[in-house]
Amino acid sequence: MNEFGGTTGLILEEPLLTEKGKKGRMGMSLPRRDIERAPMDETLKGEGPRLPDLSEVEVVRHYTRLSTWNFGVDTGLYPLGSCTMKYNPKTNERQAALTGFAGAHPLLPEKLSQGALKIMYELERFLAEITGMDSVSLQPSAGAHGEFAGMLVFHAYHKSKGSNRTKIIVPDTAHGTNPASAALCGFSPVNVKSNERGVLSPEAIAAVMDEQTAGIMVTNPNTLGFFEENIKEIAEIVHARGGLVYADGANMNAVMGIVSMGDIGIDVLHLNLHKTFSTPHGGGGPGAGPVCVKRHLERFLPVPRVVEQGGRYRLSYDFPHSIGKLHAFYGNVGIMIRAYSYILSLGPELKRVSQLAVLNANYVKEKLKDTLHLPYDRPCMHECVFSDKLQAPLKVTTLDMVKRLIDYGFHPPTIYFPLVVHGAIMIEPTETESREEIDRFIRAFKEVVKEAGEDPERLHKAPHSTKVRRLDETAAARNPRLTCF
Ligand SMILES: *Cc1c(COP(=O)(O)O)cnc(C)c1O
Numbered sequence: 001m002n003e004f005g006g007t008t009g010l011i012l013e014e015p016l017l018t019e020k021g022k023k024g025r026m027g028m029s030l031p032r033r034d035i036e037r038a039p040m041d042e043t044l045k046g047e048g049p050r051l052p053d054l055s056e057v058e059v060v061r062h063y064t065r066l067s068t069w070n071f072g073v074d075t076g077l078y079p080l081g082s083c084t085m086k087y088n089p090k091t092n093e094r095q096a097a098l099t100g101f102a103g104a105h106p107l108l109p110e111k112l113s114q115g116a117l118k119i120m121y122e123l124e125r126f127l128a129e130i131t132g133m134d135s136v137s138l139q140p141s142a143g144a145h146g147e148f149a150g151m152l153v154f155h156a157y158h159k160s161k162g163s164n165r166t167k168i169i170v171p172d173t174a175h176g177t178n179p180a181s182a183a184l185c186g187f188s189p190v191n192v193k194s195n196e197r198g199v200l201s202p203e204a205i206a207a208v209m210d211e212q213t214a215g216i217m218v219t220n221p222n223t224l225g226f227f228e229e230n231i232k233e234i235a236e237i238v239h240a241r242g243g244l245v246y247a248d249g250a251n252m253n254a255v256m257g258i259v260s261m262g263d264i265g266i267d268v269l270h271l272n273l274h275k276t277f278s279t280p281h282g283g284g285g286p287g288a289g290p291v292c293v294k295r296h297l298e299r300f301l302p303v304p305r306v307v308e309q310g311g312r313y314r315l316s317y318d319f320p321h322s323i324g325k326l327h328a329f330y331g332n333v334g335i336m337i338r339a340y341s342y343i344l345s346l347g348p349e350l351k352r353v354s355q356l357a358v359l360n361a362n363y364v365k366e367k368l369k370d371t372l373h374l375p376y377d378r379p380c381m382h383e384c385v386f387s388d389k390l391q392a393p394l395k396v397t398t399l400d401m402v403k404r405l406i407d408y409g410f411h412p413p414t415i416y417f418p419l420v421v422h423g424a425i426m427i428e429p430t431e432t433e434s435r436e437e438i439d440r441f442i443r444a445f446k447e448v449v450k451e452a453g454e455d456p457e458r459l460h461k462a463p464h465s466t467k468v469r470r471l472d473e474t475a476a477a478r479n480p481r482l483t484c485f
Contacts, residue, residue, distance in 0.1 A: 017059075079430075082250075084382070101115070131262065135295070135298040140270065144177040150269075154268070165243075167214065168213065170189040171200050173194045198420075200234060211241060215238055216246065218234070225383040225428075239265065245266050251275070252272075253276040256276070266294075274286075278341070286334065358380075362379055371449050373386060373390045391449065391452050400460055401459060405444060405448055406465075414426040
């Protein structure tokens with residue numbers, strides 16, 4: 001049997017819904033009308049939307065078939081570096097779907113929302129403990145939104161000191177959203193190069209840090225998968241000149257229970273609940289990017305904040321220095337419940353999550369480093385970064401290889417990111433994969449690289465066994481076809 005036959009099964013044709021159905025067909029059978037026909041209100045008459053008439057089975061099959069053309073963490077290994085596409089235990093989904101939570105209306109009075117408020121209050125405490133920070137707001141709805149909140153906090157802090165700093169230091173190994181968030185708040189990002197070890201040198205920061213600089217945004221672990229080992233010294237340099245230190249903690253899954261961000265000089269940090277804390281993502285669904293701060297910045301956190309008084313919980317707007325409100329109602333509560341359930345179900349085992357994430361990434365790195373070029377050969381955190389340098393003479397690129405991986409039943413890793421590595425292949429196996437599954441992935445990648453030497457043409461045309469073959473991505477982006485009727 002072919003070990004990698006992952007995507008060659010039944011792939012059914014499926015026309016558009018508008019091409020299906022028949023006039024008068026319906027999703028359900030209603031009993032015959034037994035009352036008089038009444039004329040319709042004239043103002044409601046009109047063309048109406050031109051929707052197809054479909055039966056229930058047509059609709060169910062349509063969407064079920066479409067879903068089989070897709071790939072998700074429930075289908076197989078999804079080693080998308082930086083994105084943490086790990087398997088999320090279904091029990092956390094179940095808690096979030098409890099009718100008491102799922103059916104709660106955001107306008108319910110506080111006395112009827114005590115459960116949800118208590119969870120939010122406690123989750124803030126849990127996240128503060130995990131990160132070593134003092135206070136948390138769960139309001140931001142994504143990582144980048146958390147960064148934006150953090151930059152507003154930077155701005156509010158400097159304003160409160162009567163200064164108007166205009167620059168932010170952003171290293172070349174920061175996530176792309178970092179300079180964008182800084183710029184959205186009116187700061188000019190100042191780029192700093194990482195050193196030959198793939199991390200920041202204190203000297204490089206000392207050279208650019210000045211009294212016009214509001215602080216630094218460090219992705220830690222950074223996008224090369226390395227822990228910024230000089231972070232404490234860097235934080236001292238920035239603090240000495242009146243700046244603040246922001247850590248992008250989207251990849252906290254590498255360091256939970258191991259690194260206390262509060263103890264290494266971080267002033268503001270965001271987390272991605274939809275990476276580390278058991279919310280599936282990637283499909284454009286909701287997320288949550290809590291922003292965590294040290295005590296001296298607490299008064300700037302977004303409102304409303306959940307406060308507790310004698311065992312009762314309520315939302316308070318009574319924080320005059322707050323940067324304001326960032327989200328409708330409470331934020332994405334369903335995501336918070338998943339995180340709360342995840343943290344409670346693992347407890348101190350959270351540390352093991354991080355240890356396994358790091359172990360798995362290092363295993364992949366060691367097993368593939370003779371096959372793919374490894375630009376930084378040193379222990380990594382939760383992800384490892386290779387390049388296509390060894391395959392370039394064969395005219396085989398990163399894109400060719402990862403497209404071919406699809407034929408072996410795997411989702412491609414992150415590619416061409418981080419930008420500091422030419423032709424980057426960024427692999428994050430995550431902690432939830434078994435040794436056998438990771439070995440299968442490694443064997444598949446080795447096969448693909450072997451094919452690159454034997455039959456490069458085959459790779460140029462990959463994937464071969466999917467519903468849709470290699471797309472012209474430029475044309476798709478430039479000339480999108482958006483019509484459906
Ligand atoms: C994913 C990620 C982000 C952005 O998070 P979103 O929820 O997509 O906005 C920021 N920084 C890092 C390091 C990330 O991995």
